[in-house]
Amino acid sequence: MFTGIVNEIGTVEEIARTDGGARLRVRAGLAREVAAGDSVSVNGACLTVATAAGDSFESDVMNHTLSVTALGALEAGGRVNLETSVRVGEPLGGHLVQGHVDAAAQVARTHEDGFARRVRISLPEALRRYVVEHGSVAVDGVSLTVAAVTADGFEVSLIPETLERTTLAELREGARVNVEVDLIARYAERLMKGFEG
Numbered sequence: 001m002f003t004g005i006v007n008e009i010g011t012v013e014e015i016a017r018t019d020g021g022a023r024l025r026v027r028a029g030l031a032r033e034v035a036a037g038d039s040v041s042v043n044g045a046c047l048t049v050a051t052a053a054g055d056s057f058e059s060d061v062m063n064h065t066l067s068v069t070a071l072g073a074l075e076a077g078g079r080v081n082l083e084t085s086v087r088v089g090e091p092l093g094g095h096l097v098q099g100h101v102d103a104a105a106q107v108a109r110t111h112e113d114g115f116a117r118r119v120r121i122s123l124p125e126a127l128r129r130y131v132v133e134h135g136s137v138a139v140d141g142v143s144l145t146v147a148a149v150t151a152d153g154f155e156v157s158l159i160p161e162t163l164e165r166t167t168l169a170e171l172r173e174g175a176r177v178n179v180e181v182d183l184i185a186r187y188a189e190r191l192m193k194g195f196e197g
Helices: 063-068 160-165 183-193
Strands: 008-018 021-027 039-042 045-053 056-062 079-084 103-113 116-122 136-139 142-150 153-158 176-180
Touching: 021 063, 039 056, 056 063, 103 153, 136 153
Parallel strands: none
Antiparallel strands: 008 021, 008 079, 021 056, 039 045, 039 079, 045 056, 103 116, 103 176, 116 153, 136 142, 136 176, 142 153
């Protein structure tokens, strides 16, 4: 479980693809804090650490994950948002994030809005009902507040702190991002179906 508060921006050192999947190696200071078997959110996708040594860690990424997330587009030299799993007793600065990406969505538009940057993201129709104005959403592993709901998705407003501490400052129109909708909304819907006649 994660909170969507990025610990660090890492750099992809290598993504070695085979027919069986890919081995991802990321350079980051938090590699000294993790061990094999630990969970790390990489751009919002929960990956298991396979090895960690020095200032790098490696994770295996199965073909399914490569196909349903934006991780398949990663290249050496690319930057990624990283978060270690939350531990009992730590503050939940963002919201509950599982690291189970719901969609690799597309950035439809970005524009400046005072000191903030607005980003509009198109979302598959089946997921739109889980996004509400002023609710929570995770974009590339970053916990954000929905600024507006649009006909085809939603908008977020990125403050300077977010732009400085995450890779979201690099987003451009047409970019693919990992989106995880609010976990509580999904559970609430499932529970309500139990009351339908």
